[in-house]
Amino acid sequence: MVQVINTVDSSEVDKHDVAAVNKAENRPMYASRVKIHPKAGAGTFRRLKWILVFVLLGIYYISPWLRWDRPGNAPDQAILIDLANRRFYFFFIEIWPQEFYYIAGLLIMAGVGLFLVTSLVGRAWCGYACPQTVWTDLYIWVESKVEGDRNARIRLDAAPWSVSKISKRVIKMAIWLVIAIATGGFWVFYFADAPTLLHQLVTGQAAPVAYFTIAILTATTFTFAGFMREQVCTYMCPWPRIQGAMLDEESLIVTYNAWRGEPRHAGRKKAEAQGLKVGDCVDCNACVAVCPMGIDIRDGNQLECINCALCIDACDTVMDKIGRPKGLINYTTSSLYNANVAGKNEHWNASHLLRPRTAIYFTVWAAVGIAMLVTLINRSQLDVNVVPDRNPLFVQLSDGAIRNGYTVKILNQKQELRTFRLLIDGLKGATMEMVGEEGAPREVVEIAVEPDKLKAVKIYVSTADHDVLKHGKSEFTFRVEELNVTGEPETAMEQTVFHAPDNDEED
Amino acid sequence: MATKIERDEISGTDTTGHEWDGIKELNTPLPKWWLYTFYACVIWALGYTVFYPAWPMISGATPGVLGYSSRAELVKTVDVAKAAQKENLDKIAAASVEDILKDEKLLAFARAGGAAAFKVNCVQCHGAGAAGSVGYPNLNDDDWLWGGQPEQIHTTLKNGIRYVQNADTRVMDMPVFGPDPANGNAAVLKPEEIASVANFVMTLSGGEADAAKAAAGKELYATNCASCHGDTGLGNKDMGAPNLTDKIWLYGGKIENVEAQISKPRVGVMPAWSARLDEATIKQLAVYVHALGGGEAPVAQ
Numbered sequence A: 001m002v003q004v005i006n007t008v009d010s011s012e013v014d015k016h017d018v019a020a021v022n023k024a025e026n027r028p029m030y031a032s033r034v035k036i037h038p039k040a041g042a043g044t045f046r047r048l049k050w051i052l053v054f055v056l057l058g059i060y061y062i063s064p065w066l067r068w069d070r071p072g073n074a075p076d077q078a079i080l081i082d083l084a085n086r087r088f089y090f091f092f093i094e095i096w097p098q099e100f101y102y103i104a105g106l107l108i109m110a111g112v113g114l115f116l117v118t119s120l121v122g123r124a125w126c127g128y129a130c131p132q133t134v135w136t137d138l139y140i141w142v143e144s145k146v147e148g149d150r151n152a153r154i155r156l157d158a159a160p161w162s163v164s165k166i167s168k169r170v171i172k173m174a175i176w177l178v179i180a181i182a183t184g185g186f187w188v189f190y191f192a193d194a195p196t197l198l199h200q201l202v203t204g205q206a207a208p209v210a211y212f213t214i215a216i217l218t219a220t221t222f223t224f225a226g227f228m229r230e231q232v233c234t235y236m237c238p239w240p241r242i243q244g245a246m247l248d249e250e251s252l253i254v255t256y257n258a259w260r261g262e263p264r265h266a267g268r269k270k271a272e273a274q275g276l277k278v279g280d281c282v283d284c285n286a287c288v289a290v291c292p293m294g295i296d297i298r299d300g301n302q303l304e305c306i307n308c309a310l311c312i313d314a315c316d317t318v319m320d321k322i323g324r325p326k327g328l329i330n331y332t333t334s335s336l337y338n339a340n341v342a343g344k345n346e347h348w349n350a351s352h353l354l355r356p357r358t359a360i361y362f363t364v365w366a367a368v369g370i371a372m373l374v375t376l377i378n379r380s381q382l383d384v385n386v387v388p389d390r391n392p393l394f395v396q397l398s399d400g401a402i403r404n405g406y407t408v409k410i411l412n413q414k415q416e417l418r419t420f421r422l423l424i425d426g427l428k429g430a431t432m433e434m435v436g437e438e439g440a441p442r443e444v445v446e447i448a449v450e451p452d453k454l455k456a457v458k459i460y461v462s463t464a465d466h467d468v469l470k471h472g473k474s475e476f477t478f479r480v481e482e483l484n485v486t487g488e489p490e491t492a493m494e495q496t497v498f499h500a501p502d503n504d505e506e507d
Numbered sequence B: 001m002a003t004k005i006e007r008d009e010i011s012g013t014d015t016t017g018h019e020w021d022g023i024k025e026l027n028t029p030l031p032k033w034w035l036y037t038f039y040a041c042v043i044w045a046l047g048y049t050v051f052y053p054a055w056p057m058i059s060g061a062t063p064g065v066l067g068y069s070s071r072a073e074l075v076k077t078v079d080v081a082k083a084a085q086k087e088n089l090d091k092i093a094a095a096s097v098e099d100i101l102k103d104e105k106l107l108a109f110a111r112a113g114g115a116a117a118f119k120v121n122c123v124q125c126h127g128a129g130a131a132g133s134v135g136y137p138n139l140n141d142d143d144w145l146w147g148g149q150p151e152q153i154h155t156t157l158k159n160g161i162r163y164v165q166n167a168d169t170r171v172m173d174m175p176v177f178g179p180d181p182a183n184g185n186a187a188v189l190k191p192e193e194i195a196s197v198a199n200f201v202m203t204l205s206g207g208e209a210d211a212a213k214a215a216a217g218k219e220l221y222a223t224n225c226a227s228c229h230g231d232t233g234l235g236n237k238d239m240g241a242p243n244l245t246d247k248i249w250l251y252g253g254k255i256e257n258v259e260a261q262i263s264k265p266r267v268g269v270m271p272a273w274s275a276r277l278d279e280a281t282i283k284q285l286a287v288y289v290h291a292l293g294g295g296e297a298p299v300a301q
Helices: A044-065 A101-121 A124-129 A131-147 A150-158 A163-191 A194-203 A208-228 A230-236 A239-246 A268-273 A286-290 A310-321 A334-341 A356-378 B032-051 B070-094 B097-102 B104-121 B150-159 B191-204 B211-224 B255-263 B279-290
Strands: A079-082 A087-090 A093-095 A253-256 A329-332 A382-388 A402-412 A418-425 A431-434 A445-449 A453-463 A473-483 A491-499 B015-020 B023-026
Touching (some): A044 A079, A044 A124, A044 A310, A079 A163, A093 A101, A101 A124, A124 A239, A131 A208, A163 A208, A286 A310, A310 A329, A382 A473, A382 A491, A402 A473, A402 A491, A431 A445, A445 A453, B070 B104, B070 B279, B097 B150, B097 B279, B104 B279, B191 B211, B191 B255
Antiparallel strands (some): A087 A093, A418 A473, A473 A491
């Protein structure tokens, strides 16, 4: 309902008949949820949010279709999580499960990055980048195109069921469903070759797990973005609860500058004429009408506020209209707010960004990033693991020598067949035998490993050297050297132990 | 206890009507989502008892219309696994152990299958790591009583050792050189003669021995032992006579162990596995044991 208050002052703005349904005093413990009908907004932040919606959804929908030519049998999808073969492909990087620390590093960076962003600009993640916000934005946009803006939607909700109402609801939900299916549908493309999977999905030949995943994500998208909306943020998500610890008095948060706005008057000129003290707030409720969380920002910073800044857009439009400076609601810090309340005229500048807290977050974030980059650049695509036999620890041979058994695993992380030479460093008189290969014991064993594969070989190491045998335990190293390469050959080493009978315990 | 249902003003909910020392309890309704989930579970459970085995009867439970049983499922799973192994098992049953060793894929399959069979049938005597113990040969080493070539191991597994139920079993008993109860405690060698032979045997592998006794034992060895263990003590795998020149001693390598073994020899028995295991399993075991590290290369006959 729009009510024009031109009886008081013709130059004044429209007053919105709206209640902040999630305002603390409007929300008793036992009441059911009251549906929020956010009014479509326009302005700087709304534009920024649309851009982000396009960019983020674009990344989500386009990424799996990017191709990246890889040699051999390796998949040609740029970003692929190949669960069946336990590989993660990201453009030129191929990660094996034992290199999961790269993923852990990314998660740490994401976590610390979230701390950093929150301490700088509050809940920017919630307001702009969170999938819940992005998809809800999209759903509300669809809703407003089909059913009309806030007032039309309120009227439609109240109206009795009719053909027109049913058709509007059906159209809206059909579009929602298409978006939801597309959301779930594109998720699975990250886990298999996208064009092949699309063909399988359409012809009904894809794996049941693909359909199941799509069904779950479709259902969650549809209900979360269509019906649950702000409840997900307020009741289900833990992040809003953590934000209290992340924010400080220098964090930029969406703030109603009460020192400038109060006392609020719906009819400013009349109040001025009466000689009353008049703030800039004309109590038009535009900020409440656009709020997707159903709160009144003028009540101060609240748990529900996702810092989407739509109220800033709404209020700036009104301030323009009544000829007052913008920024009655703006991004500001709690310390600046308090300074202004105390009568000092202080403004935000970039120096507020740098403080010990943000410096520490940034340092940690950058250190993890640099460490990962360095290890990624220097990482070897050859690895060797050695598992010594524990039962028996050693075997007495007839000629008096002692033999130990080892399972040697060689990891060829390149997409090409490579031949390696296995040698022993630091064990006197040691000779090797490889199970499955005939021939006399020797000092070097050659092993070919197929592209992108791990090969486990059983190696028996024997020595009759007196110096070795008089110690119960001797450390030595298996060295793996690459053969037949044009470039720089890779080498990997693994230290292990040779066991002999403990002579001190004998006799 | 009085029952007086009141309406609570704050929540708008009725009380249960009970009061304990002034404390009243709200009769808060169950959350709808919970209640409907609960009803759905009840319906599901009723359906379950119809389709699956559920109600206990006097001799068993109702089978359920689907006829499901976990035992039948296990049989099915085992059948699937057996069918998957069949191709390789058939090949193994048909091939010789030597041919299996030459085929990389069959070798890997046989080693894995042999390892599993070993854990069930062999570890009781030879140990989990096949390292044996006193009286039970270590299968990892390169010393073999009856031969370490693939076919020799296979024969030993098939027919057993001193396993009288099997006609082809490997048999050879070392004579008792000390007092023999079966022969009226008559002794082939006197105790000091046994000590001399034992000392001589110790010298064959470079062990510590009394030189004088050893010299005396040399002649006795030639007369009594060389026929089986050989003139130089290298033993004879065709008759299971151990090599006395190596560092491996089945019943201990100290002088008193050797004396005891001459005086009253102990011998081991191994069952013939052809009566219990199929041919493919025995061959897999032979491959596994051969690949434990001491297997001898096959010699062309």
